Structures are given as structure tokens and as C-alpha cells.
Amino acid sequence: MSPPDTSPEAPSPEDPGGVSAPKDAPADTGVSTSKGTSTSKDAPAGKGVSTEKDGAPKEGPAADLPHGSAPGIRFEKVVKRFGDNVVLRELDFTVDPGERVTLIGPSGSGKTTILRLLMTLETLNEGVIWIGDETLWHMERGGKRVPANQKHLHEMRKQVGMVFQQFNLFPNMNVLRNLTEGPVRVLGVSKDEAVERAKGLLDMVGLADKINAHPTQLSGGQQQRVAIARALAMQPRVLLLDEVTSALDPELVVGVQDLLRDIARQSDLTLLCVTHEMAFAKDISDRVLMFDQGQIVEAGHPDQIFGEPAEQRTRDFLQAVLAS
Ligand SMILES: Nc1ncnc2c1ncn2[C@@H]1O[C@H](COP(=O)(O)OP(=O)(O)OP(=O)(O)O)[C@@H](O)[C@H]1O
Ligand SMILES: [Mg+2]
Helix, strand or coil: CCCCCCCCCCCECCECCCCCCCCCCCCCCCCCCCCCCCCCCCCCCCCCCEECCCCCEECCCCCCCCCCCCCCEEEEEEEEEECCEEEEEEEEEEECCCCEEEEECCCCCCHHHHHHHHCCCCCCCEEEEEECCEECCEEEECCEEEECCHHHHHHHHCCEEEECCCCCCCCCCCHHHHHHHHHHHHHCCCHHHHHHHHHHHHHHCCCHHHCCCCHHHCCHHHHHHHHHHHHHHCCCCEEEEECCCCCCCHHHHHHHHHHHHHHHHHCCCEEEEECCCHHHHHHHCCEEEEEECCEEEEEECHHHHHHCCCCHHHHHHHHHHHHC
């Protein structure tokens, strides 16, 4: 049985990007509780992808997708513990700017924890996480690296968006407000601009006609499309995907995967994806990281990892997944 999760769940209406800082700042980083309030209106522009109502991609102008200078990610000797359970053990890995990387590995190995650390939904115990050339959990003061304050965390986490397995839409808001709440309240975008952008994104995910619907009136696949649009409405430069199709009925999976592949190909987002769908991993990734017990076992091009895995642990894992 897992110990209780005391970290905040994302997202919430007060924190529409799903970007709350944990209330339980780590003792060893001593994160301060002062409030950061700065806003950003400069969303990167770019051409988007568009989809038909059924989710099939089509060419043409559509929503703005993030373009230009996406930052890379670097984990340096990152340690994450839950009580006595050491989930990440001096974990080192890098995702290059604009690179699309998929994490695979057995259940409980720490994949979601990696994403939640990047979303600042979990605190790290040791080590350093970099987004671009800035540290996520630390900042520079007087030439020294010190624990980040709330303002620093607020600025850093604006760069990162996440799509969750269970969609996590705001149940009491219609689709439009699900997409505009974050940009208006967190980024300081004007209401008109947020609505305009939301319409473009809904068009892109094939749900323009659901703009006034509430989440309960949508299918799982439609909810996940809205969740993807909501994440993109925050104009992230890093997008995290955690098992985004595993809660969907099988016939809805392909449409959502096609949409994500399209978004990945037509934006410059840095993408870190966790999936048990090996075909999707192969399709969407520049590189695959095989992960087990808090460490990277093997990393390589999808053709190599899936075709000629070097490590026995990878072979065993793939065999088990493919047999299931
Ligand atoms: N909030 C938490 N409190 C305590 N333990 C936790 C918490 N979150 C995760 N864990 C533990 O950390 C370990 C890694 O969990 P994590 O969710 O990162 O695994 P995962 O690789 O994503 O697994 P899955 O493939 O099943 O989603 C597990 O042992 C889990 O029980
Ligand atoms: Mg997980």
C-alpha cells in the first residue's frame, strides 16, 4: 500500500495551469512561501496543426502552437524519496531542446514522479533539475545556488505543461473556461485574446462545437482532447504526457495519439512522454529511455530500443509488455 499522497493534485481552478507549488516544501531546499505575481503576455507565435472533427489531421491555418527556442531538460543526480522508499537514485538524464523523448519502464519505477517533479507537484530531495539554462528548484543569489522562492518556481513552471491520464478538467467550468482560465489568471492574457486562442485550439483538436459543453457531457476521448488543448493554451515550451491514452476506450486511443503526434511534429515543444503503448512510443519519439528502479537502464533511438535492445532488463520488459 502506498503512503498517502500529501502533494497537491493538479490542476485546480485557483491554479488553472495545474502548476501549484507543493505546500510541503522540502526541508533540504527550504523553499520560501512568498507569492510570485509576475505575468507574461508574450506567447510564442507559430503555425499550428488542424484536425477534422473526427481528429484526422488536415493542413491549414489553425491554433498557435509553441515555436522557437524550447529549452532542454537536465536531471543531475536527482534523488526523490517517499519516506524510506527511494524512488529516484541520483538520476541523471538529459532531453535536448525540442527533442521528443519517451520514458518506458515497469509500474512503480518512478516515471510519473519524474514528470511531477518537473511540474513542481513533488519536491526533490537532492540534486538539480535544469530547464534550459535555469535551475527549476534553485536560484542564484550572490553567486550562490539557493533554494528557489515561490516567484522563481512560478516563473519556471509557466514553461511546463502536462496532460494527465485522468484528464483532470475543471468539472464546474465549460470547455471554453477550462481553456481560458489559466491564460487569463496565471499568464495575464486578456480575456479576448484567451478566447480567441481557445477557439483556435478547439478547432485544432476537432471540438469547436463543444465550446459550451461541460466535461461531464463529453466522452473520455473528447475530454482528453480538451485537456491537451488546455495544456497548450498555457503556451508551454515543455510538454509532459503521462499515459494520456490509458484511460480511454480502445477505439478512442488512435485519434488522440494521432493528434499528439501531429502536435509534436508541428511544434518545437520539448516533449517528455510516459506511455505503455510501445507503437506510440516508437512513433512519437526521437529517443526512448528505458527506466527501472530509479535509474536509466538504456537509452537509444526507438528502432534500437525496440528492435535490438542492448540490456537484458529492457528485453524482459518489452517481452512482458508485448505479451500483455
Ligand atoms: N505521493 C506519493 N507518496 C508516497 N509514495 C509515492 C507517491 N507517489 C509515488 N509514490 C511511490 O513512488 C514509486 C514510483 O511511483 P510512480 O507513480 O512514479 O511510478 P510509475 O513508474 O509512474 O508507475 P506506473 O507505470 O504504474 O504509473 C512507487 O513506489 C509509488 O508507490
Ligand atoms: Mg505513472
